[in-house]
Amino acid sequence: MARFLNKQDEKIGHPPGALIFVGQQKTEQPRIRLIDYDQNMLRDEFVDSIETLSAHKFSGSTSWLNVDGLHASDLMASIGSTFNISSLVLEDIINTGQRPKIDESAEAIFISLKMLSYDPIQTTVNAEQLSAVLTENLLLTFQEQPGSVFEPVRERIRRKNGRIRSLGPDYLLYTLLDCVFENYLKIVETMGEKIEEFDEEILTNPTQELLEKINFYKHEMAYIRKAVRPAREIVLKLVRIENELISPEISPFLRDLSDMSEQTVDAVEVYREMLNGHLNIYNMTITNRLNDVMKFLTVFATIFIPLSFLAGIYGMNFEVMPELHYQHGYYMLLSVMVLVVLLMLAYFKKKNWL
Known part of the structure; x- marks a missing residue:
C-alpha cells in the first residue's frame, strides 16, 4: 500500500457518509477502553458493549473513551448512534x-x-491515524492499533499528577x-x-551507498513533513x-502547543534543507573528482x-634521413624525449595546471 496516499477504490460509488473502511487493518479485534475520572474517583476498564456507555454522555465526571481498531463498521455505527456523531465524521x-483536519x-x-512511530531496526517512520471527538464531558479517541504513546497520560x-x-x-x-507532538520531535531528533x-x-567518502542513504532519509523526512505540517495547522x-x-x-x-508545533515544523524543514545540501555536496564532490581524473588524463x-x-618521425622507413645512422642516436632521442617531458611538467607547474 502506498505510504503517501491510500487507495480509495472501495469508496467509489458510495454516497457521502458511507462507513467504508479505507486502509490497512492493523489489529484483529477492536478494543474499547473507558477511563472515567474526577478529583476523587477513577474508573479504568475495557468495555465489551457500547450501549452500556450512553450514560457517560452527560455525567459530571470526565470520560475518555478510546477505540483501538477502525475496521469494524458495525461498531463505528453503534458509537455514532450512541454518542450522536454524524456519519460524515465517522x-x-x-x-x-484522511488528511489531518x-x-x-x-x-x-x-x-x-x-x-x-519510529522503527529502529528498519530506521523507517510509520504513521497511523488518530481521531478525536470532544464533547461536553466526553473525549472519544480512535486509533488504528494499540500503542504506548498515550501511556504517560x-x-x-x-497518579493524580498535575x-x-x-x-x-x-x-x-x-x-x-502534546504527547503526539513530543513524539514528533523525538522522531525528528532521532x-x-x-x-x-x-x-x-560526504566530503571524505562519497560512495554510492551514502547516496542511497541520503535519498532514503529525504523520503522519510518528506513522509514526516506530510504529517507534521497539517497537524500544525490544526493546533493554530x-x-x-x-x-x-x-x-x-x-x-x-494551546499556545504552548502551538510553539512546539512550530518548532517541529522548523526542525523538519532544517533537516530537509540539510539533506538537499548533502545531495548537492555529493554531486559537487563527485564532479570535482571526475575533473581531477580528467585533468590528469589530459596532462598525461x-x-x-x-x-x-x-x-x-624516427620510426619512418626512409633510408636517407638525417641522424638516422648515428651510433648513439637512440640515446640522444630518449634524452630529448625526457627533456621535453621535464620542460612540459615545469611549464604546467608554473601555470598551476598541476
Missing part, C-alpha cells in the same frame, strides 16, 4: 488516508491527524496532542542525528477557536603528443 474516522460545531469538535491520571484530574476533557485533549553524521562522510486553528467546549484556561496550554595525453611526434 466516515473521516475510518478513512485512514479539524471541524467544529456547538456540540462537538472533531480532530483527525497522524501519529508517527494514563499514568498521570492514575492538574489533569481537576480539569475537563478539553485539557485531556490538549495532553494527548532522524536528525543520523542526517548530521553525513556531514564529514485550536488556538484561535471560539467554542464553549474549549475553556479559556486551556488557551495558554598532452605529454605524449610531442613524444609520439618524435617517435613517429
Whole structure:
C-alpha cells in the first residue's frame, strides 16, 4: 500500500457518509477502553458493549473513551448512534488516508491527524491515524492499533499528577496532542542525528551507498513533513477557536502547543534543507573528482603528443634521413624525449595546471 496516499477504490460509488473502511487493518479485534475520572474517583476498564456507555454522555465526571481498531463498521455505527456523531465524521474516522483536519460545531469538535512511530531496526517512520471527538464531558479517541504513546497520560491520571484530574476533557485533549507532538520531535531528533553524521562522510567518502542513504532519509523526512505540517495547522486553528467546549484556561496550554508545533515544523524543514545540501555536496564532490581524473588524463595525453611526434618521425622507413645512422642516436632521442617531458611538467607547474 502506498505510504503517501491510500487507495480509495472501495469508496467509489458510495454516497457521502458511507462507513467504508479505507486502509490497512492493523489489529484483529477492536478494543474499547473507558477511563472515567474526577478529583476523587477513577474508573479504568475495557468495555465489551457500547450501549452500556450512553450514560457517560452527560455525567459530571470526565470520560475518555478510546477505540483501538477502525475496521469494524458495525461498531463505528453503534458509537455514532450512541454518542450522536454524524456519519460524515465517522466516515473521516475510518478513512485512514484522511488528511489531518479539524471541524467544529456547538456540540462537538472533531480532530483527525497522524501519529508517527519510529522503527529502529528498519530506521523507517510509520504513521497511523488518530481521531478525536470532544464533547461536553466526553473525549472519544480512535486509533488504528494499540500503542504506548498515550501511556504517560494514563499514568498521570492514575497518579493524580498535575492538574489533569481537576480539569475537563478539553485539557485531556490538549495532553494527548502534546504527547503526539513530543513524539514528533523525538522522531525528528532521532532522524536528525543520523542526517548530521553525513556531514564529514560526504566530503571524505562519497560512495554510492551514502547516496542511497541520503535519498532514503529525504523520503522519510518528506513522509514526516506530510504529517507534521497539517497537524500544525490544526493546533493554530485550536488556538484561535471560539467554542464553549474549549475553556479559556486551556488557551495558554494551546499556545504552548502551538510553539512546539512550530518548532517541529522548523526542525523538519532544517533537516530537509540539510539533506538537499548533502545531495548537492555529493554531486559537487563527485564532479570535482571526475575533473581531477580528467585533468590528469589530459596532462598525461598532452605529454605524449610531442613524444609520439618524435617517435613517429624516427620510426619512418626512409633510408636517407638525417641522424638516422648515428651510433648513439637512440640515446640522444630518449634524452630529448625526457627533456621535453621535464620542460612540459615545469611549464604546467608554473601555470598551476598541476
